[in-house]
Amino acid sequence: MPMTDQGGTPPSGTPPGASPDAVRFEGVGLTYPTARGPVRALTDITLGVPRGHFVSIVGPSGCGKSSLLMLTAGLRSCTEGRVLIGATPVSGPQADNGIVFQNDTLLDWRSALDNVLLQVELRRLPKARYRQRAADLLHSVGLAGFEHSHPYELSGGMRQRIAICRALIHDPHLLLMDEPFGALDALTRDQMMCDLQALWLEQRKTVLFVTHSIPEAIFLSDRVVVMTSRPGQIDKIVDIDLPRPRELEMTTEPEFNSYVTVIRKVFERRGVLRSERETEPGKTLT
Amino acid sequence: MTEPKLTRTARRQRIESFAYPAAALVLAIAAWELIILIFNIQAYLLPSPAAVYSSLTGQASYLASESVPTIEEVLLGFAVATVVGISIAVAIVTWRPFEKAVYPLLVASQEVPQIAFAPLLLVWFGFGLTSKVIIAFLIAFFPIVVNASAGMRSVPSEMLDLAHSTQASGFTILRKIRFPFALPNIFTGLKIGVTFAVIGAVVGEFVGSGNGLGYVLMTANGRLDTSLLFAAIIVLVIMGLVLFLAVSMLERALIPWHVSQRNVVTR
Numbered sequence: 055m056p057m058t059d060q061g062g063t064p065p066s067g068t069p070p071g072a073s074p075d076a077v078r079f080e081g082v083g084l085t086y087p088t089a090r091g092p093v094r095a096l097t098d099i100t101l102g103v104p105r106g107h108f109v110s111i112v113g114p115s116g117c118g119k120s121s122l123l124m125l126t127a128g129l130r131s132c133t134e135g136r137v138l139i140g141a142t143p144v145s146g147p148q149a150d151n152g153i154v155f156q157n158d159t160l161l162d163w164r165s166a167l168d169n170v171l172l173q174v175e176l177r178r179l180p181k182a183r184y185r186q187r188a189a190d191l192l193h194s195v196g197l198a199g200f201e202h203s204h205p206y207e208l209s210g211g212m213r214q215r216i217a218i219c220r221a222l223i224h225d226p227h228l229l230l231m232d233e234p235f236g237a238l239d240a241l242t243r244d245q246m247m248c249d250l251q252a253l254w255l256e257q258r259k260t261v262l263f264v265t266h267s268i269p270e271a272i273f274l275s276d277r278v279v280v281m282t283s284r285p286g287q288i289d290k291i292v293d294i295d296l297p298r299p300r301e302l303e304m305t306t307e308p309e310f311n312s313y314v315t316v317i318r319k320v321f322e323r324r325g326v327l328r329s330e331r332e333t334e335p336g337k338t339l340t
Numbered sequence: 341m342t343e344p345k346l347t348r349t350a351r352r353q354r355i356e357s358f359a360y361p362a363a364a365l366v367l368a369i370a371a372w373e374l375i376i377l378i379f380n381i382q383a384y385l386l387p388s389p390a391a392v393y394s395s396l397t398g399q400a401s402y403l404a405s406e407s408v409p410t411i412e413e414v415l416l417g418f419a420v421a422t423v424v425g426i427s428i429a430v431a432i433v434t435w436r437p438f439e440k441a442v443y444p445l446l447v448a449s450q451e452v453p454q455i456a457f458a459p460l461l462l463v464w465f466g467f468g469l470t471s472k473v474i475i476a477f478l479i480a481f482f483p484i485v486v487n488a489s490a491g492m493r494s495v496p497s498e499m500l501d502l503a504h505s506t507q508a509s510g511f512t513i514l515r516k517i518r519f520p521f522a523l524p525n526i527f528t529g530l531k532i533g534v535t536f537a538v539i540g541a542v543v544g545e546f547v548g549s550g551n552g553l554g555y556v557l558m559t560a561n562g563r564l565d566t567s568l569l570f571a572a573i574i575v576l577v578i579m580g581l582v583l584f585l586a587v588s589m590l591e592r593a594l595i596p597w598h599v600s601q602r603n604v605v606t607r
Contacts, residue, residue: 129501129504129505147504147507153501153502155501156498157496159498159499162598163520163598172516176506176513178508178512204597
């Protein structure tokens with residue numbers, strides 16, 4: 055399987071001179087002050103996210119993977135290096151992205167349709183022109199007939215679908231997803247994974263997807279970035295060379311599992327994961 | 341949203357929610373009457389419910405006309421408290437230096453018994469309407485500020501991240517997200533505030549006034565006319581309840597989406 059250890063983007067198929075990357079991290083570091091002194095959240099992150107690719111960042115809690123998304127969105131500033139969107143360094147909120155969080159962050163007083171249109175209103179875009187598109191998006195994620203339902207009448211999966219529509223309504227090139235399925239039950243997660251893939255195959259947006267789940271990352275991605283913590287850094291980059299559309303049955307096949315093993319090994323080597331026999335008595339688990 | 345059709349259980353629960361307190365009230369009144377009979381308590385100490393009732397009906401027009409200035413003071417004081425309270429809450433939430441400078445002082449100011457200023461306010465603003473409105477305002481406004489600012493501050497950080505990612509202005513975020521998000525808390529503050537405004541107005545009338553229900557209480561007390569005193573208290577209770585219910589109805593109308601306002605959750 056093709057694999058690179060640090061950064062880099064295969065330049066195949068891109069014209070010379072033009073950057074193939076929708077997003078580039080160049081030596082990004084992030085240190086923030088706390089009461090106990092400065093904490094280094096990210097160090098030496100160099101990574102390219104090619105245009106139209108689905109890239110996942112997988113790592114343990116506190117490895118700074120969500121911070122990477124916040125830096126990309128321009129909601130936080132890095133203390134070292136820089137983040138580029140296309141050729142422009144990020145310095146503040148970006149116009150051309152959509153964000154989905156772990157919590158659906160829907161407004162209880164708005165209907166599904168109006169929650170999707172919130173993005174349009176906040177961006178001061180002409181609402182009338184986006185109404186039909188909002189309805190179409192809800193339709194495409196299986197929420198036809200629920201346009202006028204309120205969030206409290208809907209299940210967690212349905213709510214998160216609305217949040218995804220809201221992130222796509224203004225047709226951004228870049229979709230940032232921060233553990234979007236983390237709060238859902240296992241069955242709903244599987245369904246959402248399949249539906250997100252279908253949506254991505256249709257729209258081919260650049261996606262930066264943060265997750266805890268190794269199978270989820272492999273299933274969805276062209277490339278999985280494996281991060282480890284203290285401070286957050288890239289340990290390995292794994293290109294996923296599986297045919298699309300991918301189906302749930304594939305997750306039990308040997309090829310899929312060999313990817314799982316590769317990523318799991320990184321965490322075992324770093325002490326994030328430990329198998330029973332390696333745990334010595336008296337040694338504390340991290 | 342259409343009102344969902346009530347099931348038989350829901351209808352029974354609704355009836356019970358009125359029937360139980362009503363029964364308890366009737367029992368309490370009966371006990372009151374009984375205690376007076378058994379212990380032979382003098383009317384100037386504690387009037388019987390029957391005597392209170394006859395004061396209430398016999399002096400109905402007097403009580404009604406004295407209610408007018410009190411209601412005016414309460415409504416004006418409450419209105420000013422609402423406008424000023426919510427404005428200050430908005431400033432606290434949107435402007436950091438203001439929060440740092442004003443919020444601690446505001447909290448500390450609650451250790452000052454505002455009622456103690458009532459005599460001074462009378463000196464400054466006279467015995468008329470203004471001094472009572474100010475006292476009602478002073479007491480009512482604090483719960484409104486505290487609840488409104490707490491509500492606007494409790495917007496989840498991810499929600500704000502999302503809003504900031506759209507490059508929306510602070511005012512837009514306030515109007516579309518923070519304010520509607522805080523409405524349940526704002527109404528909690530308003531419900532406390534309206535009750536407090538009644539207290540403020542009556543205290544103002546105690547300290548110096550020629551009319552109003554507070555004045556009725558003082559004069560009835562002076563004449564040991566305890567049945568009129570109780571009648572005036574009952575009018576005040578009714579006034580407070582009506583105002584509270586009015587705010588509650590407004591709350592129901594404005595935030596049907598909130599968890600506290602939902603009868604039936606369909607899933």
